[in-house]
Every structure is written in C-alpha cells, then in structure tokens.
Amino acid sequence: MKGHFYKYQGTGNDFVVIDNRSLEFDKSNSKNIAKLCNRRFGIGADGLILLEKHATLDFKMVYFNADGNESSMCGNGGRCIVAFAKFLGVIGNETTFEAIDGVHKAEIDDDVVKLQMQDVSIIQTFENHQFLDTGSPHHVELVENLIDFDVKANGAKIRYGKPYDEEGSNVNFVKQISSDKFAVRTYERGVEDETLSCGTGVTAVALAMHKSGKTTSNKVILETQGGDLSITFKENNEVYTNIWLIGPATQVFKGEVEW
Numbered sequence: 001m002k003g004h005f006y007k008y009q010g011t012g013n014d015f016v017v018i019d020n021r022s023l024e025f026d027k028s029n030s031k032n033i034a035k036l037c038n039r040r041f042g043i044g045a046d047g048l049i050l051l052e053k054h055a056t057l058d059f060k061m062v063y064f065n066a067d068g069n070e071s072s073m074c075g076n077g078g079r080c081i082v083a084f085a086k087f088l089g090v091i092g093n094e095t096t097f098e099a100i101d102g103v104h105k106a107e108i109d110d111d112v113v114k115l116q117m118q119d120v121s122i123i124q125t126f127e128n129h130q131f132l133d134t135g136s137p138h139h140v141e142l143v144e145n146l147i148d149f150d151v152k153a154n155g156a157k158i159r160y161g162k163p164y165d166e167e168g169s170n171v172n173f174v175k176q177i178s179s180d181k182f183a184v185r186t187y188e189r190g191v192e193d194e195t196l197s198c199g200t201g202v203t204a205v206a207l208a209m210h211k212s213g214k215t216t217s218n219k220v221i222l223e224t225q226g227g228d229l230s231i232t233f234k235e236n237n238e239v240y241t242n243i244w245l246i247g248p249a250t251q252v253f254k255g256e257v258e259w
C-alpha cells in the first residue's frame, strides 16, 4: 500500500511525519518503520512520528526511533509534530496534545515552536556526569575538546555500559561557552549514532548545568550541530517547572512511499 509522508527537521534532528488520523499506518511493523528511516533504503530520518486523533486533546503524538521501536519522548519531534498539526489545520497557534510522557502545551509563531516539557525533580550527580529524565533518559558529561570528540565511539560505550545496560540512555557531551551558553553533541539511543540535535537532550543539559551551578540563568542557549535551541524554566528547591524548549521546526519535503 502507498501512503503520504512529510519530512520535517528541527535543528537537524529529522523525522518522517505521517498523518495517521485514519489509523491506516501499521504501527506494529517495526521493520517497515526502520526501513522508512533508513538513509539508503528508505526516506531517511532519525525517527518517525505519527499524528493521531485524541479523545479530548488536539492530537496524540506517537514516536518511533530510527531502529523502528516506539520510544520515550522526543523534544525536537514534539516541536515538528506541532508544526505539522498547524500545517494540517488541526490546531491554530496554541495546542495541548498527548505524548508518551504525558500532556504537553505548545505555541507556534512562524517556524518557531515552543514546547512545554514535563517537570523535573530528580537530577542525579556523579563524579564525572549527571543523569536525569526529561521525557527520555539522559547522561550529561562535560568534556574539554568537544569539537574533536568521538561522540559515536564514546557515546556507544556509555549507552551500552553500566548502569544503563540494555535499556540504555542517550548521552550528551557538553562544553561551556559562556555564562548561559553551552555547546552540546548527543549520541542518541535508537539511532545508535550522533544526531545533529536532541530536544530532550538539550533540556537535560540546561537543567543539569543549572543544578551544578555552571549557570545561574533561567534561560540557557544550547548550541547543537544543527543550530541553536533555548530552554527557559523556573526552579524552586531544585525542582524544575515551567520548562520550555524553543527553536525552529521546518517542513522539508513531502512524498508518497510504499509501506
């Protein structure tokens, strides 16, 4: 069967996006999802996102990693699906939708999408890194030479190592640029490679850097390989609320594909 797809990107984190309000797309066929995401045998993407109907909210987001498995929250994907919902006429400039980690609010202004993330109250601190869940699990580690750092090799070692094991974690390598700006390179679980940007990853980095005192700002700029994102938040007694991930989300092309 042939179906329509759209390709979106948010700071270079790219996604196949499908309107599945008719529920025609077979979500159980993980081989097919992996093939659609394959950069040689398919469309090519870091993940695939379905927009589905929701009983009470504007829509539901269903997210799969490039390996074909449904996964935890994708922040850049969340921003892209909001842009797609606006494109389809499902929403206006504001929305409330459901994703795997709960309900999200979002606002859209031209191609800039502001996505509210879930509150974070637990940030674990270890000798060389921090670990937190911002909808997806994230290991955050400062490194000296980020430009020449081998993100794929070092990320894979951490992702498959203890304590993460099979379930794994996304891994963010970070270098401070100024009092409120950090460069980030992320190894993504489920893509099993470095991606150009990770929304839940930069959210984790901003909160982790605030918690460790590297920044005192409530607005943090994150420089990814695919462009800048910003995170704003409130903090009270080390509980982070009102967290917003802000940046561009763009439709790149559309087409028809066999699935």
Ligand SMILES: N[C@@H](CCC[C@H](N)C(=O)O)C(=O)O
Binding pocket: 013, 046, 065, 071, 072, 073, 074, 075, 076, 077, 136, 137, 170, 188, 189, 190, 191, 197, 198, 199, 200, 201
């Ligand atoms: N690219 C994402 C994160 C997607 C989920 C991740 N690969 C996982 O399985 O945890 C983002 O922008 O947040």
